[in-house]
Every structure is written in structure tokens, then in C-alpha cells.
Amino acid sequence: MxxxxxxxxxxxxxxxxxxxxxxxxxxxxxxxxxxxxxxxxxxxxxxxxxxxxxxxxxxxxxxxxxxxxxxxxxxxxxxxxxxRDTRLYTRIYPDRLEHLQKLGLMGDMLKVTLYYNEVERSSQDGRGNMCFKLKKCVKSQFAKVDKKGAESPYQLKDNLAVLKFIDTKAKLTLIDKLHDEINYPKKNYNVITDDDDYYSKEDMEWDQLHKHGL
Missing domain, CATH: 1.10.287 (Helix Hairpins)
Structure with missing residues (x-):
């Protein structure tokens, strides 16, 4: 199954x-x-x-x-x-990504099957495209599909796959749910705890309701 x-x-x-x-x-x-x-x-x-x-x-x-x-x-x-080509698709699985995107302006397509365990790191470029640097390419597959549907091998440059998502939610799903799998640099935010929230005696007298002046 x-x-x-x-x-x-x-x-x-x-x-x-x-x-x-x-x-x-x-x-x-x-x-x-x-x-x-x-x-x-x-x-x-x-x-x-x-x-x-x-x-x-x-x-x-x-x-x-x-x-x-x-x-x-x-x-x-x-x-x-x-x-707007109806052939374009993105399928995100727990272990891989299946994707079809346009390749240039001549009607050719790039067909991708990308396994996360072969990704060394991932990031976004200035245009918002997802960039995957591969440490190896054994199971992952890349193929050029012409206008007639014929497929031919597609060689990555420097083992870098640049994927363009016309659907923003697909990219956000990768970043939010699979950032560890794709080695995406997840931002760490400071969490304010009770120990960080120090109130002096003067503050307590000034703010009787402990609302931090709000």
C-alpha cells in the first residue's frame, strides 16, 4: 500500500x-x-x-x-x-518530495523525485525558490520532460536542485513540518519564562494589577 x-x-x-x-x-x-x-x-x-x-x-x-x-x-x-499548466503538481511525503515544474519558456518540464535523506542542506534564494544541496543522488531522480511527454535525464549543477513552487502552502509545509528532514535552518526564538519576567518592589507598588503597565 x-x-x-x-x-x-x-x-x-x-x-x-x-x-x-x-x-x-x-x-x-x-x-x-x-x-x-x-x-x-x-x-x-x-x-x-x-x-x-x-x-x-x-x-x-x-x-x-x-x-x-x-x-x-x-x-x-x-x-x-x-x-497555469494543469500538469504541474507537488506531492509531499514523509520521506520524499514528488514535483513537476516548468523549465524555461519553451514548454519543457522538470520532473523531480527528491528523497530527504540525500539532502545535505536546504534554503531559499532571493526569489523564494527552495534550494536543495544534495550530498548524494542515488534514489533521487531528475528528468526533463518535453512538450510531447518524452523524458530524458537532467543533470544538476553542483548537486543543487532549485525548485519553484507556484503553491506557497506546499513550500510552507516543507519548512514547518519537515525542516529537520530537509536540514532547513529553523529559527530559534527566545522563550520568556517566569524567571525572565522580573518585577522590582517599586514596579509592584506602581502596578497593583501586575499587568506590566497595560
């Missing part, structure tokens, strides 16, 4: 929740489509203006600006489309 996961993304939704999500996704898709078309239209207008400019330097700058606007619109729309 296969062990039960501690957390699964995407979660199982009821029929009502699926309908609500579909409506929300449709609204978000329309929003991103409009933004892309606005960028393309603006790029077209700037390019048209460049045709009437006689100065070469200004003409080149306008053409570059038009190309930049078009590229930004297309890249943002492409990134949004890939991040």
Missing part, C-alpha cells in the same frame, strides 16, 4: 470549487491576453512612428523600444500560460 502524502497540489476540488476556479482562470486569462495585445499595439504604433523619423539614431531607438514592448508582452503571456 502506497504511503499517504502530507500535502498534495493541486488539491481535489468539489464541482462547485472547480466551476469557481474555471471562472477565475478565464478572467485571469482574458486579463493577460488584453495586456499582451496592448503591448503589441503600442509596439506597432512606435514602429510606425519610427518610419517617419529621419534621424537614424532616434529611428533605431524607436525600433528597439517597439521590439522591447512586443517581447515583454509575449514573454509575460507565455510565462503566465506555463505557470
Amino acid at each position: 502506497k504511503d499517504e502524502p502530507l500535502y498534495v497540489f493541486p488539491p481535489k476540488l468539489s464541482r462547485t470549487e472547480k466551476q469557481a476556479k474555471a471562472l477565475n482562470d478565464l478572467a485571469e486569462h482574458r486579463k493577460m491576453s488584453k495586456q499582451m495585445y496592448r503591448n503589441l499595439i503600442l509596439a506597432g504604433v512606435i514602429f510606425a512612428l519610427s518610419l517617419f523619423v529621419k534621424f537614424i539614431i532616434i529611428k533605431i531607438l524607436l525600433i528597439l523600444l517597439a521590439a522591447g514592448n512586443a517581447a515583454v508582452g509575449i514573454i509575460l503571456y507565455r510565462y503566465y500560460t506555463l505557470s
Whole structure:
């Protein structure tokens, strides 16, 4: 019998929740489509203006600006489309992590099976991605999945796996519940005890209810 996961993304939704999500996704898709078309239209207008400019330097700058606007619109729309791919998943088990994430902007995916006992340490980078430094890679597996679903071996650089979670709760589950297993630096907070909470005689006379002035 296969062990039960501690957390699964995407979660199982009821029929009502699926309908609500579909409506929300449709609204978000329309929003991103409009933004892309606005960028393309603006790029077209700037390019048209460049045709009437006689100065070469200004003409080149306008053409570059038009190309930049078009590229930004297309890249943002492409990134949004890939991040909404229904194939993406995260399954967190007591001993391992199964994960599928996008790999670049060409539609390729990175398929991961990561065993915690092979992790030397873990951390987060500046973008909030989880970084796992592996001391060994025997059971853990990494594969590149192309748009047709074909898999090929994926070689980690310096035994470092960088995982991107589109679901924040999945990352928080790892940090909160499995920080020891993944060797994540858990913060230690000072616990105030009765011995630390010293009251002088003058304080006691001033604060009859012992409420620390509150």
C-alpha cells in the first residue's frame, strides 16, 4: 500500500470549487491576453512612428523600444500560460518530495523525485525558490520532460536542485513540518519564562494589577 502524502497540489476540488476556479482562470486569462495585445499595439504604433523619423539614431531607438514592448508582452503571456499548466503538481511525503515544474519558456518540464535523506542542506534564494544541496543522488531522480511527454535525464549543477513552487502552502509545509528532514535552518526564538519576567518592589507598588503597565 502506497504511503499517504502530507500535502498534495493541486488539491481535489468539489464541482462547485472547480466551476469557481474555471471562472477565475478565464478572467485571469482574458486579463493577460488584453495586456499582451496592448503591448503589441503600442509596439506597432512606435514602429510606425519610427518610419517617419529621419534621424537614424532616434529611428533605431524607436525600433528597439517597439521590439522591447512586443517581447515583454509575449514573454509575460507565455510565462503566465506555463505557470497555469494543469500538469504541474507537488506531492509531499514523509520521506520524499514528488514535483513537476516548468523549465524555461519553451514548454519543457522538470520532473523531480527528491528523497530527504540525500539532502545535505536546504534554503531559499532571493526569489523564494527552495534550494536543495544534495550530498548524494542515488534514489533521487531528475528528468526533463518535453512538450510531447518524452523524458530524458537532467543533470544538476553542483548537486543543487532549485525548485519553484507556484503553491506557497506546499513550500510552507516543507519548512514547518519537515525542516529537520530537509536540514532547513529553523529559527530559534527566545522563550520568556517566569524567571525572565522580573518585577522590582517599586514596579509592584506602581502596578497593583501586575499587568506590566497595560
